[in-house]
Amino acid sequence: AIRMTQSPSSLSASTGDRVTITCRASQGISSYLAWYQQKPGKAPKLLIYAASTLQSGVPSRFSGSGSGTDFTLTISCLQSEDFATYYCQQYYSYPSITFGQGTRLEIK
Amino acid sequence: EVQLVESGGGLVQPGGSLRLSCAASGFTFSSYEMNWVRQAPGKGLEWVSYISSSGSTIYYADSVKGRFTISRDNAKNSLYLQMNSLRAEDTAVYYCARESYYYDSRYMDVWGKGTTVTVSS
Numbered sequence: 001a002i003r004m005t006q007s008p009s010s011l012s013a014s015t016g017d018r019v020t021i022t023c024r025a026s027q028g029i030s031s032y033l034a035w036y037q038q039k040p041g042k043a044p045k046l047l048i049y050a051a052s053t054l055q056s057g058v059p060s061r062f063s064g065s066g067s068g069t070d071f072t073l074t075i076s077c078l079q080s081e082d083f084a085t086y087y088c089q090q091y092y093s094y095p096s097i098t099f100g101q102g103t104r105l106e107i108k
Numbered sequence: 109e110v111q112l113v114e115s116g117g118g119l120v121q122p123g124g125s126l127r128l129s130c131a132a133s134g135f136t137f138s139s140y141e142m143n144w145v146r147q148a149p150g151k152g153l154e155w156v157s158y159i160s161s162s163g164s165t166i167y168y169a170d171s172v173k174g175r176f177t178i179s180r181d182n183a184k185n186s187l188y189l190q191m192n193s194l195r196a197e198d199t200a201v202y203y204c205a206r207e208s209y210y211y212d213s214r215y216m217d218v219w220g221k222g223t224t225v226t227v228s229s
Binding site: 031032034036038042043044045046049050053055087089091094095096097098099100101102 | 143145152153154155158167169203205210211212213214215216217219220221222
């Protein structure tokens with residue numbers, strides 16, 4: 001199974017900061033990567049698919065990049081509602097889908 | 109409004125069974141592939157099972173293969189997960205999620221709020 005490793009596991013930042021979360025695949029996955037945001041007690045929400053395509057309705061301060069094994073999710077100017085846990089997910093080894101372990105973004 | 113609503117969770121003893129349901133509304137359910145994804149307490153997301161739009165193609169994670177059965181009733185706009193031989197490690201919030209695709213890239217764009225399954229004696 002393809003293993004997805006996110007870094008950091010947790011991150012403290014302030015409103016207005018620019019933050020980057022990294023996701024590394026244990027083998028090449030082309031651009032078959034999605035990013036999700038999850039707030040406590042809520043369902044995950046799709047942010048980005050195909051590594052860099054912003055889901056409809058998601059603010060443009062979110063962006064994704066990468067291909068192969070290394071991917072990043074960037075939030076350009078943190079807002080209070082962005083503090084949450086973020087997960088990457090690979091679809092390359094479909095149907096054996098795997099998620100990263102998550103990155104918890106906390107208020108500094 | 110596009111919506112998925114899960115139900116059927118609860119407390120069950122190890123070795124027991126439970127059937128989860130997911131009611132879809134606001135979109136043409138029969139046109140979409142569907143998934144179950146779970147999240148153990150304090151843990152990350154784990155894909156559980158997939159079913160094609162017609163129900164003809166089904167996949168399971170190794171952790172549930174032989175114990176769980178996914179199905180759907182397109183006439184009732186509903187997705188199901190029959191869970192047998194439940195173990196403590198199956199304790200989780202179970203989400204149903206709609207699968208969409210863009211060219212050959214797939215993603216889960218609509219999620220339910222989840223239903224909680226607790227396996228304990």
